[in-house]
Amino acid sequence: MSPSPLAEHALLLHPDDDVAVALRDLPPGLTLTHGGLSVAVTAAIPQGHKLAVRAKPTGETVTKYGQVIGRTTSPVHPGDHVHTHNLTMDSVNPVYEFGTGRVRVPHSGVLRTWEGFERAGGAVGTRNYVGIVTSVNCSASTARMIADQFRGPIMDAWPNVDGVVALTHDSGCGMVPSSEGGQILRRTLRGYAAHPNVGAVLAIGLGCEMLAVDALLDDLPAPADTIVERLIIQDQGGVRATVRAGVTAVRALIEQLDQRRRTTVPASRLILGLNCGGSDGYSGITANPALGYASDLLVAQGATTVLAETPEVFGAEHLLTRRAVDETVGRRLLDRIAWWHSYVAAGGGTLDNNPSPGNKAGGLTTILEKSLGAVAKGGTAELTAVYEYAEPITAPGFTFMDTPGYDPVSVTGLVAGGATLVCFTTGRGSVLGTKPVPTLKVATNTEMYERMREDMDLDAGPIATGDATVEEIGGQIFEALLEVASGRITVSEDLDLGRDEFVPWQLGAVT
Template sequence: MADRDPAPLTDHALLLAPGDDVAVALRELAPGLELRHGDDRLTVTATVPQGHKVALRGLPPGARVLKYGQTIGRTTTAVRPGDHVHTHNLAMESVDHAYEFGTARVRIAPAGDLRTFAGYVRANGSVGTRNYVGIVTSVNCAASTARMIADQFRGPALAAFPGVDGVVALTHDSGCGLVPASDGGRLLRRTLHGYAAHPNIGAILVLGLGCEMIGVDSVAGGERPADTLVEQLVIQEQGGIRATVRAGVAAVQGLLARVAQRRRQTVPASALVLGLNCGGSDGYSGITANPALGRTSDLLVAQGATTVLAETPEIFGAEHLLTRRAVSEEVGRRLLERIEWWHRYVRAGGGTLDNNPSPGNKAGGLTTILEKSLGAVAKGGTAELTAVYEYAERVTAAGLTFMDTPGYDPVSVTGLVAGGATVVCFTTGRGSVLGTKPVPCIKIATNTTMYERMRDDMDLNAGGIADGTATIEDVGDEILRAVLDVASGRPTVSEELDLGRDEFVPWQLGAVT
């Protein structure tokens, strides 16, 4: 009896670029499975979990391993065809790129069909996708009081104000014990000012204790749209928590009555600012959801909108791909300056940038930060990079931009929102329960298995790209439709679950005394 022919590699794994040394398993590959790759045959030598890498050829110790056509690390032992390639035989490769600037710029042609959404037009020309009243605290000491006030306006209490999306308490863990003029003090103020001026917030109540380093006046004094309504309260001056809660409830009721009068208007998609983020990434992130979101980014850039890539530690090792797309050497070098800042920052903390990926990322098939970053930059599509911003800095440029943020999801998204993002798209392979008030967050699953398991927490599934039932173009177009619908008021899963009250997490830098 003749031996059965090996199955084609493409039935069981994805080859991402010609010449790659590894392919990504579409499902768990069992030992003994025989595969055909071109003229070569290989036998799987050990269990390869879904989303993990299988070797396509033999490699000696110290060999560079290619995925996406790029180096993701070096082998630490000899690798046989069919071996599982992961942390036991693959390690970080030193990064020494020869940087180019503007050599791979792609100018996205303006779209012929201009898209629109229904948003809240603010006095300064910015456009919100939600209509919130925010309680912004100047110091952690006011956090509990702010929550007590906001809790009075949950559920039926807002029924009388149908045009308002909610009252959100934006509390944090800082505001005192640091020098206001220090890096940490400036960063906190910039973040608070960004939220107070956000187009999704129609009114703010600034709440403080009264003796903090960064006081109520400092927070309330930031630049914001002229139609943002502002009230201030100081707990010590009001006579304590109970008195402040009573005064705060009365103040918010007055703000709600006025904010509820605002109405959505039809505006061009060019008014959108889309934050691009990921968390709980896996081996499919750079294959499905991230490149699909990258297509969405390109489609919005074609509309004249702004998209913002972030998470500097998670583009480390792939930054050379972004500098090639920079509109100028100045923009490219600004990105490299942020990378160098991170090298100094993590060294001071006793770490290195290759401490990433996380245990969850590794369980999902990612081995080195190089591999993770190559997948993460796919969220930025193909458009040229027009600007680079520091954390929570106001984003003003159109097109694809970059913001320097940590990779930690709540801190990263807080910076994006402070910079002006009005919708956030968040890709995840392991699963996420993130909310980002006052901005809607669209969560996109990278694989169908997780999507089915966490369906109540996901908005979209990009897993069909790996399953063969959808293309990157299909899913990218679907994400764009979702962005416009959500921007017009359709609630996301996170909003239905009332998530986002605890994910306002400003980045804390510097000494606390």
């Protein structure tokens, strides 16, 4: 087998890296040349996995992206497969700096616009939904029965209404409303009820729950033109009576919402949630940095972008604190990391329990490696704010929200905070959808994109093969986001996904 240049078979992401990422399955015996060195592959290395380009004795750190991703558990030779069998988590003792790496992304000079639903008070929706908000799990089935009457072709009669979504959950009673868990649930439900994409709300309760409908709706921070109705199952006379009343109420709400029209608004009125799931060895190389480039383009327009998934920035948080506008913002992020250390320790775990089995099958070995790729979704702009879960997003620019890494829970928090659009990158093939917010899904590799083409919106794989640059794919994502915000249907919307992905974060004791 004649020698081949390393660059034809693997990506070396930083000149000082100890590993390269396989662009395809690499067979044993393949000889690769790089910088005067010759590396012979010693064992089969799957696509997306790591190839050692330097010798490393046991206990030595290994770098990727120019950063430490772990420590060897046995000797590693050039050409070896580097993964869970010889690489483990390294202790994390970063040096935190605040504001030393701030970058103000320059405006391109071209004002970009999109077509949205302007709401009273200045917010702009990317969609126009009726939301059925349930105060308690006891009203979930009733809400679904009502919403199911408005699925499919029946909605063609109201072309300016995107649908009716039942926001059901598994809680609302058995917990103290003033507890941390109770406050998170209330904040999440109120965030959806007040969301710019929800023009009308029907709140449904049972009547004896701890989180009552009135407590849910009192002083709701919704736009003044949000129409709010409520029904109590016990007062209506049971489920059947409430469903009949609910269908009548929703039909009237739809008639009113159908009078609204999209208007041209600046790109600065967008709030984009940045999320990833089912990551692989390409995530930090293709889709995530491309989304980061798109994020920078939006920030340059005055828009807001929001990174999330706190357990999946662990080990890379020092890169974010350097970008904080001030030490207060940076410390707020570190406070959330510290909270997570305590939270997982109470459950007998650690933050380095991540990555998942699917992530590892895709080539990711440690949480350090995964996090370094995950933060790439945030581009290079300065970090202007850090929010707790489902807290209202108010600051423009690049921001962060504390959420779990579990995709539906994370995205639910982003939407509750006010994200009007979500971009979701995936390497293994996640099938997430979100209502009432459209989700644009970007594949990290072309093989998966082709295999799951009906579930993906964009392919970032050409970055890995050299057929496109991060900037080119990032520009495509930016343009697609403006189109989706203006009403273009995503694949997850076409599949009617998103009803079951409303999953508020549950914390605390249930009695």
